Amino acid sequence: MARKAFFAALLATLFTICGGLVATSPAEARADIYRYWTYFQVTDGEFVTSTKGVGATVPADGSIEAYRFAAPADFTKPNLPRADLGELTFDTICEHVDAADGKKRVAVIIDYGVPEDAEGGAEPPAPTAACAQADEKATGLQVLSAVAKTRAEEGLLCAIEGYPAAGCSVLVEQATPADPADPVEFELAGHEGDHHEDGGASTDASAEESDEGSNVPLLAAIGAVVLAIIVGGVLLSRRNKTAA
Amino acid sequence: MGAPRVKRLRIRGTYYPRVLHPGAWWLWALGLAAAATRTTNPVPLVLIIAVTWFVVTARRGDTPWASSYGLFFRLALIVIAIHVFFQALLSSQAQGLAVLFTLPEIPLPDSTGIKLGGAVTLEAVLTAVYYGLQLATIFCCIGAANALGSARRLLRYVPGALYEIGIACVIALTFAPQLAADAARVRSAGRLRGSRRGLRAFGRLAMPILEGSLERSVDLAAAMDSRGYGRTTGESAAARRTTAALVLIGAFGLMVGVYGLLTAHSFGTPLLLAGAALGVAGLWLGGRRTGRTRYRPDPWALPEVLVAGSGVLVAAAMFWTADHSPALLTLASPTDVPPVPVLACVGILAGLLPAVLAPPYPVSSAAFEVAA
Numbered sequence: 151m152a153r154k155a156f157f158a159a160l161l162a163t164l165f166t167i168c169g170g171l172v173a174t175s176p177a178e179a180r181a182d183i184y185r186y187w188t189y190f191q192v193t194d195g196e197f198v199t200s201t202k203g204v205g206a207t208v209p210a211d212g213s214i215e216a217y218r219f220a221a222p223a224d225f226t227k228p229n230l231p232r233a234d235l236g237e238l239t240f241d242t243i244c245e246h247v248d249a250a251d252g253k254k255r256v257a258v259i260i261d262y263g264v265p266e267d268a269e270g271g272a273e274p275p276a277p278t279a280a281c282a283q284a285d286e287k288a289t290g291l292q293v294l295s296a297v298a299k300t301r302a303e304e305g306l307l308c309a310i311e312g313y314p315a316a317g318c319s320v321l322v323e324q325a326t327p328a329d330p331a332d333p334v335e336f337e338l339a340g341h342e343g344d345h346h347e348d349g350g351a352s353t354d355a356s357a358e359e360s361d362e363g364s365n366v367p368l369l370a371a372i373g374a375v376v377l378a379i380i381v382g383g384v385l386l387s388r389r390n391k392t393a394a
Numbered sequence: 395m396g397a398p399r400v401k402r403l404r405i406r407g408t409y410y411p412r413v414l415h416p417g418a419w420w421l422w423a424l425g426l427a428a429a430a431t432r433t434t435n436p437v438p439l440v441l442i443i444a445v446t447w448f449v450v451t452a453r454r455g456d457t458p459w460a461s462s463y464g465l466f467f468r469l470a471l472i473v474i475a476i477h478v479f480f481q482a483l484l485s486s487q488a489q490g491l492a493v494l495f496t497l498p499e500i501p502l503p504d505s506t507g508i509k510l511g512g513a514v515t516l517e518a519v520l521t522a523v524y525y526g527l528q529l530a531t532i533f534c535c536i537g538a539a540n541a542l543g544s545a546r547r548l549l550r551y552v553p554g555a556l557y558e559i560g561i562a563c564v565i566a567l568t569f570a571p572q573l574a575a576d577a578a579r580v581r582s583a584g585r586l587r588g589s590r591r592g593l594r595a596f597g598r599l600a601m602p603i604l605e606g607s608l609e610r611s612v613d614l615a616a617a618m619d620s621r622g623y624g625r626t627t628g629e630s631a632a633a634r635r636t637t638a639a640l641v642l643i644g645a646f647g648l649m650v651g652v653y654g655l656l657t658a659h660s661f662g663t664p665l666l667l668a669g670a671a672l673g674v675a676g677l678w679l680g681g682r683r684t685g686r687t688r689y690r691p692d693p694w695a696l697p698e699v700l701v702a703g704s705g706v707l708v709a710a711a712m713f714w715t716a717d718h719s720p721a722l723l724t725l726a727s728p729t730d731v732p733p734v735p736v737l738a739c740v741g742i743l744a745g746l747l748p749a750v751l752a753p754p755y756p757v758s759s760a761a762f763e764v765a766a
Contacts, residue, residue, distance in 0.1 A: 205487030269720075284491070295490050295517070299727035302521070305487035312726030316716070368734040372437055375743070379444040383451040390451075 185221035185267060185326075186319040187307045188228040189290065192216060192259075197230045200290075205305040207290040211254035214240055215290060217310060219263035219274070223325035231261040232277065234333035243338065244281035256282045256293045259336065262313055267326055275313055280339035297339065411756040413455070416543030417551060418698035418752075423539030425705025426745055429712035429738070430531040433723035434524045437732045438712070438742055439531045443470075445745045446538040453748065455755035458571070459544045466537025470530030477526030482518040484510055490517025492729065520728035547692070555637065555680025561623070565614065569607065576603050637680040644673030700751040704744050711741020 189204050190197040192214035200207060209215050220229035243257035258281070262274035280297040291307065294300055301309040301318075308318035426442050433439065447463070454460040481488060483497065486509040493513045500510040546567050552560035580602045589595050647669025654662025715738040716723055722735035 203487065205489070289486070289489065291487075292489060292491055295727075299730070300490075301724070301726060301728070302488055303525075304481065305485075309724075309726060312721060315726075316720030316724045365731055365733060368736070369437070369731070372441065372734055372739060375739075376440060376444045379448045379746070383444075383448040386448075387451045 183325050185322045188218045190216040203305045204307045205291045209256045214257040216259040218261045220326040221322045232334040243279045247281040277336045279336045411754045415692040415698045416548040418701040419543030420539045421702035422705030423535045425709040427532045427535035428709040432716045439527045441742045443534045446534045449749045450538050450541050463537045463541040470533040474526035477522045481522040488518040489515045492516035517728045553677040555677045640676030644669050701748040704747045708745040712738045
């Protein structure tokens with residue numbers, strides 16, 4: 151009798167587990183929401199989601215590429231860059247950059263998204279537009295790298311200018327809210343001062359240099375520690391050999 | 395030189411030479427490996443590799459598996475080389491702007507979406523090296539665990555319900571080197587008879603090896619049987635079935651739970667816990683079946699706690715850094731000068747402590763004679 155009761159309990163457990171699976175699945179049936187950089191090309195004055203990865207496209211001279219960081223509820227209808235394409239044209243972005251021989255000019259629009267998508271609700275970097283000058287055969291990733299720091303993983307774009315700081319296309323709970331109709335002001339890089347050529351990189355380069363200056367002693371210290379560990383290990387193994 | 399050293403270590407009380415519990419070494423190594431999974435920054439990764447190597451040098455014994463660290467280290471180098479070959483030299487997807495050299499391009503139709511060859515850039519090479527380095531670091535951690543706490547000793551601690559499987563694994567591990575020696579013997583015998591290399595020669599090689607190992611297995615089985623191995627205490631068929639059902643359902647729950655946890659579904663955690671509870675219950679029930687005690691179990695004393703604790707400390711420091719300043723652990727661009735996560739690095743250096751805290755490996759009797 152006790153055995154029968156035990157088996158009944160066992161079966162009940164099994165059913166609970168399976169039932170729990172079935173019961174939770176409809177609630178989970180909505181597609182998982184990922185937060186990532188969506189990659190667009192501008193054709194006929196509209197943002198069109200790219201069908202290829204950022205490392206697989208070769209943007210044409212005079213085209214516009216756009217990036218938006220968001221967690222769209224429906225990945226077939228991603229949040230678009232909040233730019234007014236009537237104002238932000240190739241000519242307005244690239245007017246200060248002269249075409250060089252054997253190079254192409256591509257306008258790059260980068261929208262870092264809204265605070266809802268930032269880690270801990272922090273204010274994301276201001277949206278920018280910059281003119282990239284790259285080799286004629288340069289891929290979308292190489293064009294983007296010409297104006298911003300990029301972190302990519304096997305052809306997937308993970309971060310622009312170190313935003314987000316970690317992770318690559320992570321699963322999130324909350325989708326990005328629908329964007330308001332009126333566009334956001336985009337900062338045009340390389341339009342003040344005489345630094346035409348290096349686009350938006352000029353301010354970042356100086357910041358990076360100061361970073362490096364403070365970093366090198368620490369790196370040297372770590373290098374010394376690693377060296378000390380290796381020398382210590384070699385000495386130790388020698389002593390052990392002679393001792394044994 | 396050897397004699398005074400042994401004497402000094404004996405005087406120190408708790409730190410007389412003895413074999414540390416293999417579980418402590420595995421916990422320490424898993425802590426380091428878990429830390430490595432959270433970063434692609436080469437600074438902490440190289441530091442972790444240096445730490446594992448130093449501790450292995452300081453505390454390994456003269457056992458055959460103690461040299462396995464070198465094997466894993468070579469494997470780690472191969473991993474990095476494969477990463478660089480496939481992701482930097484062959485792929486055009488991850489290329490950046492700083493061209494190092496240009497490989498001849500193999501023309502493929504555009505529709506394949508694949509491009510072979512072309513310009514190889516610093517960004518792609520560095521990205522491949524960093525990701526390869528992460529995997530290589532994990533390899534080194536596993537290698538260190540293998541060299542310090544042998545897998546064979548660890549198998550003694552499988553739960554009683556899995557006793558038969560554990561025994562089978564131990565036997566397989568013990569006989570694997572003999573099999574290799576057998577193969578070498580048969581091959582040199584064949585070469586003396588003038589047989590050639592090739593597929594046919596392989597068939598001629600396989601037969602005697604198979605025969606030899608089968609013979610040895612039958613001998614061993616008879617010897618073990620006569621010593622009472624494989625004996626089970628009296629138990630009903632129903633109880634056995636219950637155990638099997640519990641373990642199976644528990645494993646199923648664990649599997650679905652892990653899936654739920656990885657895909658961030660809400661049913662993940664409760665199912666994982668329920669599956670673990672069922673599995674533990676099944677293993678405990680099954681453990682009662684094999685009524686045997688453990689022969690000379692390794693103690694779990696202060697050194698074990700300290701060694702395992704230092705591994706946990708490494709992982710904790712890295713996870714804290716990953717939570718609070720993730721920018722230190724992931725490079726914004728592969729060509730950036732890697733930042734130094736100071737706290738994580740200090741944590742990793744705590745992983746060096748077992749080189750001092752763990753008791754030294756006992757010197758084998760032959761070495762004692764030389765020392766005396």
